[in-house]
Amino acid sequence: MDGLEAVVAVGAINPHDEQLAAAIRKSPVQIRLAEAVANMSELMAWADVAVSGAGSTCWEMAFMGLAGIVLVLAENQNHVARQLDSAGAAVNLGRFSDVSHSAIAEGVTRLLLNKELRVQMSNRCQDLIDGRGAVRVVTMMRRAKLKLRRAREGDCRMLWEWASDASVRAAAFSSAPIPWEDHVKWFARKLCDPNCFIFIGLDDENFPVGQVRFDMQSRYEAEIDVSISGNSRGAGYGSLLIDMAVKELFEITPVQFVHAFIKLDNSGSISAFRKANFKHSGLKTVGRVAAGHYTRARASNNEIVNVEVE
DSSP: OTTOEEEEEEOTTOTTHHHHHHHHHHOSSEEEEEESOSOHHHHHHHOSOEEEESSTHHHHHHHHTOOEEEEEOSGGGHHHHHHHHHTTSSEEEEEGGGOOHHHHHHHHHHHHTOHHHHHHHHHHHHHHOOSOHHHHHHHHHHGGGOEEEEOOGGGHHHHHHHHHSHHHHHHSSSOSOOOHHHHHHHHHHHHHOTTEEEEEEEOTTSOEEEEEEEEESSSSEEEEEEEEOGGGTTSSHHHHHHHHHHHHHHHHSOOOEEEEEEETTOHHHHHHHHHTTOEEEEEEEETTEEEEEEEEEOOGGGOOOOOOOO
């Protein structure tokens, strides 16, 4: 294949380095042997395709969005290889001892010649690993300390800044900027409205991470609005904050059903509401925009409802 370049990355104590070097010298393809690599991320960013064992390196490849072929080098890699293949994030050729050189070459060639497939695999890789896993682990450890308080006058500017964030405006059904003067008047009305409940979520250091607002449409139904502060996004607060606020609303009001309307392309919010036990109830047009309708009902007979953290 014209223009093909390859890098073989091996560890510092690889026992086959001499054989590899000899094979590279005989190869008609431009191949470089890289030992004790300290810049693996740079190599992954450079490469179009990788061939790897199905160990922890696979998660680094997934984070980098690198399409690849995986081989099972040990029994504990079987499950990882199968799941990556099932997710469309890698091609699993199976146990290395059962795979021929030609099968690997055919797999590499197929990926190299199919850019659309590589892009698809790259996207699915990054769906699996977004690099914020450590943040979510910490959030789960701190989840019991997340608490709510009612909004107060001093929250006016903070909520306006959150609502004015570009990503929040893009997710809203009306994406126009919100003038400060209009927000001040609106917020004053909402604080005085007995049918409106605004809760602020606080982390274990009492730092505000997001808000949940309920507007009661009747005695037994309410509509929910949620936003997470820019500094707290991706930490897994969304579903937990929604769940806590809904439970609080059910505790202090006779509301039986909470409704959420979400733009169809807002996958993050859809995921957060699903994890907070909201069920899809169909479609609805909101301000001439198609929206998914999600509903959560009050648990009957004091049933305990668990929420999955993002």
